[in-house]
Amino acid sequence: MKLEIKNTTKKYSSKKYALHNFSLTIEKGILGLLGPNGAGKSTLLKMIATVNQPTSGIISLNKNNIIKDPNYIRKQLGYLPQDFGVYPNLNAYEFLEYISAMKGIGGKKLKSRISLLLEDLNLIEVANKPIGTYSGGMKQRIGIAQALLNNPKVLIFDEPTVGLDPEERVRFRNLISDLANDCIVILSSHIVSDIDTIADRVAIMNKGSLIIEEVPENIIHTISDKVYEINILKEDLASFKNSYMVVSTTRKKGKLSVRYITNSPLQNSIQQEASLEDAYLYFIKSK
Template sequence: MTLEIKNLTKQYNKQKTGLSDFSIRIDKGILGLLGPNGAGKSTLMKIIATISKPTGGTVFLNGEDIVKKPDTIRKTLGYLPQDFGVYPNLNAYEFLEYIAAMKGVGGSGLRKRIDMLLDGVNLTADAKRPIGSYSGGMKQRIGIAQTLLNDPKVLIFDEPTVGLDPEERVRFRELISEMASDAIVILSSHIVSDIETIADDVAIMKNGTLIDKAVPSELIRRIENRVFETSIAHSDLELFKAKHLVINTSRQVEKIQIRYISSSSEAEPGAKKVTAGLEDVYLFLTQSQH
């Protein structure tokens, strides 16, 4: 399984560019997409899911052009859109049966698969209740279950953990890791720690372009030995910001506690080096003007 994304561009209109000459190769495993609002994550995912067509470039799945031949990917695709709508009057079981019919999934194994998926997203107890009565997190979970009906080989989750409580996040991770052993899984999130714990590879996007892609530990190495914490006077903050990338501040009575990425590996007087994390690199790559 390989997705080869080549020079993908999506020009929505004269002013709005969703993607700009975007290229990436995606192999089996879990790829996390990180990027600020408007970076182009959803645009990219919609094009791979063949919901939207690019204005330039193309996507190959195992060498087949899926922009020209969307059916090549559709039968092996599971997709959770960012704005997943549900049918409020159907219960979870009926909804999954309906989606299965649309995907052409049927046969004697379907009942068992639906039961297994409902269990996987912890909705068995609520399966007979109309989806319209579900909480936001429960709707999100039925959306996740729906992607897995057809034993997909390409799974796309646009912000799957939105609305999930910490316990459900852990369940989601387990479910996806299980499913992902033999598939390409692409997921976006604003929660860096969610991506950090689940993704094999992380791609960081901004303004419709790819800024960096690597395994998390390699990304973190880009700023190793440059993350510090210190305490400074309130009045020094602006000066400090002009010199370094301040990524976190917490106000205290007299002083202000900050975490920053230094422009060199030298510590400011009194600052102490701390272990860098994915959140630090993410902010470094998306916020600094390098």
């Protein structure tokens, strides 16, 4: 499996690039796609899912140009869009049967496949109720289930963990890790902790461009000697932020403990073990 995005650009209007000369090759495994709001994550994923076309550039799967031949990827694709809409009057079974019909999935095993997915996503108990009565997290899980219906080889989840509680996040992570053996899985998020324990590789993007794509360890390594913590007075925080890249602040007995990234730490700073979160902020803020 090889998904190649080459020099791809997307403009929704004449002035602004949503994606600018973006190139990335994705092979089997889980890719975590990180970027702040408006970075272009959904734009990229929509183009891979062939619901949107690039202004220029090529996207190919196993050397097949999917802009010219979208059916090649559609047959093996599972896609959870960020703004996934559901049919409120259908129950979970009816909804998944409906999606199956649209995807041309049928056969004797369909019913058991649907039941298995509903079990995997912890929806069996509510499966006979109309989806309109589900909580946000339950709706999100039915969206995840529909993406998995056809045993896809390319799985695209745009912000899959939005609305999931901590327990369901863990369940989702386990489900995806089990699936990823010989598939391409792309998960987008702007929350680092959602992807850092499951992603084999991480791509960080901002303002329509790719900043870095690497295994997480190598991304963290780029700042491994740059993360420090120091105690400062509350009233000094604003000026501190002007001079240093602050990752987080914690209040401790009237003082502030500040985690920051720098090449030249202040005296009394204590070096910290760098995390993917630190690296993400570093790349987003400095580029």
